[in-house]
Amino acid sequence: MAHPIIFDTDPGVDDAQAIAIAMAHPDIELLGMTTTFGNVDITTATHNALLLAELAERQVPVAQGAAAPMVKPRHPAPTHIHGDNGLGNIALPEVQGKADSRSAAQFIVDTVNARPGEVSLVAVGPLGNLAAALQLDPALIEKVKQVIVMGGSIKEGGNVTPVAEANIFNDPHAAQRVLTAGWPLVMVGLDVTHRCVLGPRQMARIEAGQGRLGQVLAGSYAFYRSFYQQMLGIDGCCPHDSCALAWLVRPEMFTTQRGHLNVVTEGLAEGQTLFAPQERDFIESRWSGTPYSEVCLGIEGEAAVEWMTATLVGDA
Numbered sequence: 145m146a147h148p149i150i151f152d153t154d155p156g157v158d159d160a161q162a163i164a165i166a167m168a169h170p171d172i173e174l175l176g177m178t179t180t181f182g183n184v185d186i187t188t189a190t191h192n193a194l195l196l197a198e199l200a201e202r203q204v205p206v207a208q209g210a211a212a213p214m215v216k217p218r219h220p221a222p223t224h225i226h227g228d229n230g231l232g233n234i235a236l237p238e239v240q241g242k243a244d245s246r247s248a249a250q251f252i253v254d255t256v257n258a259r260p261g262e263v264s265l266v267a268v269g270p271l272g273n274l275a276a277a278l279q280l281d282p283a284l285i286e287k288v289k290q291v292i293v294m295g296g297s298i299k300e301g302g303n304v305t306p307v308a309e310a311n312i313f314n315d316p317h318a319a320q321r322v323l324t325a326g327w328p329l330v331m332v333g334l335d336v337t338h339r340c341v342l343g344p345r346q347m348a349r350i351e352a353g354q355g356r357l358g359q360v361l362a363g364s365y366a367f368y369r370s371f372y373q374q375m376l377g378i379d380g381c382c383p384h385d386s387c388a389l390a391w392l393v394r395p396e397m398f399t400t401q402r403g404h405l406n407v408v409t410e411g412l413a414e415g416q417t418l419f420a421p422q423e424r425d426f427i428e429s430r431w432s433g434t435p436y437s438e439v440c441l442g443i444e445g446e447a448a449v450e451w452m453t454a455t456l457v458g459d460a
């Protein structure tokens with residue numbers, strides 16, 4: 145079954161791998177990419193999205209979006225993780241194509257309205273574009289098929305603060321709107337992405353299986369891997385953004401829980417995602433006032449990484 149998606153992204157090494165999967169998997173119909181600041185500034189994000197599509201010899205519309213958070217000042221891009229160019233500082237070819245003339249938010253609204261009930265939004269960066277799309281067309285909540293967010297953390301703790309995951313921390317006000325909007329939403333956070341390790345053996349297979357794109361994925365991975373060796377002591381990296389696509393195509397690899405999400409927008413815990421499970425009563429009802437969402441709390445990590453690798457070597 146085909147899954148038509150818009151991929152909202154801040155590429156980014158792990159974004160790049162996920163984009164390659166979205167282009168390669170026979171059951172994913174990539175309708176377009178929308179870009180956001182996050183791992184890189186917005187111009188670099190758009191450049192990289194266009195480049196990755198060109199390396200795969202695919203015509204994929206790319207619409208540029210949020211350059212900064214909705215409210216808080218923008219933090220500098222994490223160049224120590226993704227490199228200055230977002231792709232591990234490797235030399236990159238020139239980009240030929242141009243971005244769509246529409247904003248990311250307008251592209252989302254137009255694309256979803258053209259196929260109501262069919263399109264999934266897969267968001268793997270800060271959530272300003274989805275928040276802006278909701279502002280343009282609040283009825284989107286009834287017209288998207290589902291929203292899959294790579295971001296947040298329930299039990300795992302944070303990766304940029306003790307409690308906050310990067311995509312949510314980078315724009316907590318947008319995240320609060322998106323995670324509590326009432327559309328069918330699944331959160332694929334660090335609770336599952338940290339259970340997946342893509343090692344050098346799998347990366348060698350991907351490099352061999354993806355032509356020019358494979359060389360860029362492997363070159364950027366080498367830079368990203370050294371960050372994970374220092375930070376988490378693992379030999380490989382966590383393919384965060386690809387996990388959102390694993391949910392799209394192979395949800396049976398995950399265990400989830402239904403409940404209410406909230407995002408802390410100010411103070412020491414800004415960017416923290418709070419989850420009140422459906423079946424629990426708490427001392428007050430204020431944690432449970434938001435619409436229901438699903439959060440991923442478990443994953444078959446090895447199977448998920450094998451799915452990613454198989455997709456990128458053409459065995460999906």
Ligand code: RIB
Binds near residue numbers: 183269303
């Ligand atoms: O915390 C992981 C997320 O932050 C991923 O989307 C990664 O690309 C970075 O943006």
Ligand code: CA
Binds near residue numbers: 159
């Ligand atoms: Ca990302």
